């Protein structure tokens with residue numbers, strides 16, 4: 001029987017099973033960051049939610065076409081209800097102290113895009129199917145604005161091009177902000193263009209031949225509004241009708257509301273059927289801010305201490321982000337983080353002991369296997385029930401305990417089950433860096449090899465000299481190292497038999 005994947009849909013305001021347009025294929029767009037600085041852990045909370053949606057769907061055997069963008073255009077801050085300071089973020093960043101290292105705004109955007117991808121990998125987020133950049137889709141954005149004008153949904157003024165909100169009667173369906181709503185009133189204050197037909201109309205194109213990033217359009221030099229970028233890139237890569245769209249809760253209005261208005265006015269079809277939003281993150285019970293000293297980027301936490309970081313395992317940071325349900329405000333504390341450092345160490349001890357393989361066969365055998373399989377099923381049940389990460393994480397910790405208490409007398413069947421469990425839990429939750437786990441195993445074998453090889457040669461020499469006493473001594477030394485010697489016609493071979 002197919003298992004349902006239930007999720008809270010902001011659009012329907014209810015928890016419902018995801019029914020994909022094409023059975024077994026999920027088309028999924030998640031809003032990425034504006035790259036004017038390092039992304040902070042609050043941004044990453046949303047990206048982790050998107051990653052978990054992807055991982056859970058994949059664990060169900062679905063194919064996921066996943067696009068997440070990089071906003072490398074300095075968008076109008078008036079597009080952003082939470083920060084209506086009226087200044088371009090990229091331009092502001094270039095003038096800041098950190099900005100001095102960049103010759104221009106393009107280099108600044110490129111630098112922070114690269115850092116974003118580094119942090120993405122540190123936190124073990126799956127690489128998207130496609131990661132489009134706004135600057136690489138300018139032609140499509142201009143074409144979309146033009147088409148909106150042709151269809152009567154947009155108009156030009158001396159300052160720019162605006163979407164006419166009254167031309168789209170269901171505007172407000174996602175956020176619940178109807179046209180007369182108080183929220184709308186406050187947006188009016190920050191959009192200053194006397195020629196706008198309605199104060200609530202939002203910008204699709206801003207005319208500005210002085211702007212640091214500008215393109216030529218049918219309306220002269222300028223740059224696009226932020227919302228049109230996501231509409232265009234989502235439809236370009238995933239089609240007119242996508243299944244799932246995600247982002248932080250601050251994007252519900254105006255960003256996602258405007259995306260719906262633009263996309264549906266362009267195509268006449270429903271843009272996205274499921275909308276998932278992650279609640280905000282606080283640190284130690286307060287809003288993150290640089291002045292309070294509780295503002296953390298990923299590298300603030302994971303960089304080595306001598307490089308100004310806290311030297312924390314990035315996967316412990318990830319586990320901490322998983323410890324709160326995405327639909328509740330999350331209080332990130334250093335105490336929770338420390339607890340997860342311990343949990344992560346325990347998991348690593350198991351991996352060091354039994355190894356990790358991405359191609360481990362999924363076979364659960366015997367008593368330990370039965371227990372672990374039940375735990376994995378519990379974790380999958382939790383994740384398919386509106387991404388209940390606290391329950392899934394509890395299952396992970398429960399499994400670690402089962403393994404630790406049974407490892408000393410573990411049989412081959414037990415070890416096979418442990419490896420199957422590690423692989424399935426990691427596919428679902430992303431708590432093991434598969435590549436590094438392999439590396440650390442190889443490294444250890446190499447380290448051991450450096451000890452074993454000279455001893456083996458000395459033993460060969462002793463045997464050639466007929467010094468059997470010395471040869472036996474060396475064999476005893478090797479046994480102490482956990483190494484078993486096999487004398488074969490091609491010479492002695494060795495293998496590791498117990499815990500390195």
Ligand SMILES: [Zn+2]
Nearest residue numbers: 031032230255
């Ligand atoms: Zn977006």
